[in-house]
Amino acid sequence: MITLGEYIIEKQHDFPEASGELTSLLGAIRLASKIVNREINKAGIADIIGATGVENIQGETQQKLDLYANDVFKAALEARGEVCGVASEEEDDFVSFDSDRGINSKYVVLMDPLDGSTNIDVNVSVGTIFSIYKRVSEVGTPVTIDDFLQPGIKQVAAGYVIYGSSTMLVYTTGNGVHGFTCDPSLGVFYLSHENMQTPKTGNCYSINEGNYLKFPLGVKKYIKFCQEIEPEDNRPYTSRYIGSLVADFHRNLLKGGIFIYPSTAQAPNGKLRLLYESNPIAFLSEQSGGRATDGFQRIMEINPTELHQRVPFFCGSTEMVKDAEQMMRDNQE
Ligand code: AHG
Ligand code: MN
Ligand code: MN
Secondary structure: OOEHHHHHHHHHOOOOOOOOHHHHHHHHHHHHHHHHHHHHHOEOOEOOOOEEEEEOOOOOEEEHHHHHHHHHHHHHHHHHOOEEEEEEOOOOOOEEOOOHHHHOOOEEEEEEEEEOHHHHHHOOOEEEEEEEEEOOOOOOOOOOHHHHOOOHHHOOEEEEEEEOOOEEEEEEOOOOEEEEEEEOOOOEEEEEEOOOOOOOOOOEEEOOHHHHHHOOHHHHHHHHHHHOOEHHHOEOOEEOOOOOHHHHHHHHHHHOOEEEEOOOOOOOOOOOEHHHHHHHHHHHHHHOOOEEEOOOOEHHHOOOOOOOOEOOEEEEOHHHHHHHHHHHHHOOO
């Protein structure tokens, strides 16, 4: 039985220049996730579900637990002192940690503190997504926007917590993807899924088909391809869409499948945010042998221009994503 803490320290030796800061940072994320997990488990009993009545900068209604999770992760990261700034779905602008320790540290964190938050009221899995970069500005100075607008290939680590039928933390530092399951009676994450591999193909497609009429032609064709009967090809595929990116991705990571949130007629860049949803999930996907693109281009090579930038997202089993990309190329309008 190896705990997450033990595993991270053991793996620290893989990085010759590692000084323990990233280990400590991941420890702060582990602690915050346990606190958020405890609150989520009380949803329905305590007065913590439902909307705040406030909208975030993206015009989405903030749920009470969105703000709670944001505060918990922010506070844990600031207190640990290994982070000089954070950017979050729930913050209009990035937040700079200007204490002596904060300003002298080298990492920034981008996060979606609570992903799929509208699912909480109905007891469906939600998650937290995080992405970690080394700052590009000088240590000892306040962080700048450039520290956050880095392409995904520069990520040092990324991961998610899924608050599901069990709570898991899944992360990568560029050496494979590893999953840890929380023993709720002890509050300890134990290694349960070492070196997770996405199957090269699968028979599950995840997309909000309610938007079908607004999808690009290539996506419509791919959906029809998924629905066609080809027994030797395991088609028709199964449609599964939870509406929490973390939960949909986690299922496809384990079982094989494709997740698509494409552009729509109203939203040419789709819905998902590049910096704290698509990039970290793309890093995990590639590290597990999968693939993540915007339908044409590798997600992690996109140069971001805005903190809350959105991007179409095709992610999952490599062969399935390639099939979808082929249909996007062949059906450009
Ligand atoms: P968030 O709760 O962080 O705003 O993210 C919700 C996202 C993502 O989790 C999910 O894949 C997608 O929104 C679902 O959107 P639709 O309801 O438009 O399908
Ligand atoms: Mn989200
Ligand atoms: Mn969110």
